[in-house]
Amino acid sequence: MQTPESHYENFLAEKYSWMLGDLSIKEKDQLEFFRSFDISPQGNGVAWDLGAGSGIQSIPLEILGFQVLAIDFSEKLLSEIQIRKPDTKIRTKAADIRSTNLYQGVSPELLLCMGDTITHLETEKDWETTASLWSSFLSPGSKLILGYRDLSYGKPGDKSIFVVRSEEFKIFTCQLQFIHNKVEVTDIFHEKTDKGWAVSSSSYNKLILPAEALINTISQKNFELIRKDEKNGMKFLLFEKL
Numbered sequence: 001m002q003t004p005e006s007h008y009e010n011f012l013a014e015k016y017s018w019m020l021g022d023l024s025i026k027e028k029d030q031l032e033f034f035r036s037f038d039i040s041p042q043g044n045g046v047a048w049d050l051g052a053g054s055g056i057q058s059i060p061l062e063i064l065g066f067q068v069l070a071i072d073f074s075e076k077l078l079s080e081i082q083i084r085k086p087d088t089k090i091r092t093k094a095a096d097i098r099s100t101n102l103y104q105g106v107s108p109e110l111l112l113c114m115g116d117t118i119t120h121l122e123t124e125k126d127w128e129t130t131a132s133l134w135s136s137f138l139s140p141g142s143k144l145i146l147g148y149r150d151l152s153y154g155k156p157g158d159k160s161i162f163v164v165r166s167e168e169f170k171i172f173t174c175q176l177q178f179i180h181n182k183v184e185v186t187d188i189f190h191e192k193t194d195k196g197w198a199v200s201s202s203s204y205n206k207l208i209l210p211a212e213a214l215i216n217t218i219s220q221k222n223f224e225l226i227r228k229d230e231k232n233g234m235k236f237l238l239f240e241k242l
């Protein structure tokens with residue numbers, strides 16, 4: 001069993017952008033999402049994208065006029081932002097979102113954490129601590145957007161498997177094994193070579209964070225929920241720092 005960080009570093013990062021599909025379509029979807037939530041620069045114009053990956057939220061935020069800092073523990077994924085958008089002014093930083101040292105200097109007016117990043121935290125204590133860091137760092141009036149998949153629908157012992165993406169020579173499959181308070185995720189990659197199909201896999205755990213419990217935790221950290229939405233199984237929550 002790997003940590004989420006080692007899973008990405010040793011297995012997923014090189015496949016991640018391909019797994020997502022057409023990134024330009026993903027970016028357009030994210031841009032429309034931000035507009036539907038009335039997201040635009042209103043204060044210092046700075047936005048932090050935590051768990052930015054290859055930038056499918058960072059790039060739309062830049063289009064909206066934000067000065068974006070993209071943060072992720074994978075330097076490989078962050079490097080793809082510059083490759084895909086050579087003229088970008090997005091700054092990147094390889095860091096762990098749990099790190100106290102990360103939250104220094106002038107706070108952004110928008111803090112974004114999407115794409116299941118919060119469920120990649122290893123323990124509920126990590127989640128509580130990270131939420132506290134956000135509360136201490138952000139100024140009143142700052143916005144916080146969380147996007148994640150609520151996996152609380154599963155019962156311990158349940159198992160599901162589904163194809164994430166497939167092409168003629170590549171198939172990416174994911175298996176979920178539900179355990180108490182977490183889900184064991186096994187990513188399985190099939191790739192056709194000259195010698196036949198090669199198979200590789202890697203497993204890590206995701207936290208189960210029921211939406212109402214998550215909202216309660218953030219509310220206790222002096223944030224107010226001002227909007228929520230759900231699409232394709234993903235929950236989106238917009239908070240304002242009090």
